[in-house]
Amino acid sequence: MKKTSIKDIAKLSGVSIATVSRVINNNGRFSEETRKKILDVIEETGYQMNFSAKSLRMNKSFSVGILVPDISNYFFSDVVQKIEEELFELGYSTIICNTGRNIEKETAYLNMLRSKLVDGIIVISGVDEFVFHYDDIPYICIDREPLKKEKTIFISSNHYQGAFEATESLINNGCKHPAILMYDRQSSSAKERFKGYKDALKKNNISYNESSHLLLSGLEENFTENLQAFLERTDQVDSFFAVNDTLAMKLFSSLKELGEKIPEDFKIIGFDDSPLAHYSSPTLSSVKQNTDKIAQLTVKNLIDFISSGKIINYQTILVPVELVVRNSSLNN
Incomplete structure (x- = not known):
């Protein structure tokens, strides 16, 4: 034929x-x-x-690399999927690299993507500022501040707004001593959520004290025991703002194991509005991120960057979030 x-x-x-x-x-x-x-x-x-011939003719590979710290995380997987769909519609393929928050693995992936001559790279989240030593590949950062801000565009949900509104919602529902549950590692997004939480306390004349307001979680298996010790030490705590829904679900399980009721004894608000929030019992109040908007802005700016070969102005683009109130933080 x-x-x-x-x-x-x-x-x-x-x-x-x-x-x-x-x-x-x-x-x-x-x-x-x-x-x-x-x-x-x-x-x-x-x-x-014939994409090979097209690539040679236009000096483009029509491929984009995406660095993601944990593809099992709901927010990360959701935004990656939407970015991939946007890029596919524009004729680009994607190479998704799950770094596992390992800097050596991240460096290896960056070198691999460069060797494959990708047209651009999207960097999603991470504990440290993103450092890229090559000026020949356009890149966009999502939820991870770049070290060289004049080289790229930083796109992020308004984590401060989400944390502030979540904490104030707890206070407006009668909570006198809301605590924050977060990981013992801190990304730029976690730092903004922590700041929003503390400012909401300050606005409502609640003095922040690390020993009675901050509960850290790592990969420990004895979270319930740690939670119990925290509650015994700080018997005023009546609510929690968890910096993501996974931690909120961890709280649900441990509090129920300790014989506590939600929201009667403790009110809880999470972050990300993952499917878990809809199907938990009680349903979980959570901060919803606009992943559609994040994906659209990321792809548009990256393609513009690839086409022009330069960033006209460094920008920080903050995408508004929305607090979705459900049963876990409501008064009965």
Whole structure:
């Protein structure tokens, strides 16, 4: 069977070869009607581009690398999926690299992505500021501040806003001593959530004390025992702001194991509005991040960066969040 060429597509579509090329590369002017007509012909004929030849001709690989610290995390997997869908629509493939929060693994992946000549890199979260030693690859940071701020764009949910509103919601529902539950490692997003929590206390004339307000969690198996010791030491605690829904669910389990009731004895608000929040008992109040907006902004700015070869202005783009109140933080 004769292989369909771009010339055949143009003839069958009744347009010029240049127009077909513009539609395929999503570059230049053409109507939506023309685009649909050409794409229908491409689908009918099973036309496949020679991406190797295209890459050589345009000096582009049409691929983007994504560094993610933990693909099992709901927020990370959700935003990665949406970024991948956006990029696919624009003709880009993605290479997803799960670093496991390991700096050596991250460095190895960065070198691998560079060797594969990716057109750009998206860096999602991480404990330390992102350091990239190469100026030849455009990159965008999500929830992880770059060291060289003049080299990129930083896109983040408004973690401060989410934490502030969550904490104040607990206080407005009668809580006098809300504590914060967070990991013993701190990313830039966690630091902003911690700041928002403390400022909400300050606004409501509640003095912050680390020993009675801060509960840290690592990978320990004895979280229930640690929680019990914390509650015995700080018998005023009546509520928790957990910096993500996974930690909130950890609290649910341990508090119930200790014979406590939610929300009667302790009110809880999480962060991320993961599926867990909808199906827990009671349902979990949580801060919802706008992953659609984050994905759209990331892809648009990266593609603009790739096309122009430069960032015109360094920006920090904060995407608003929304507090979703459910039964875990409401008065009965």
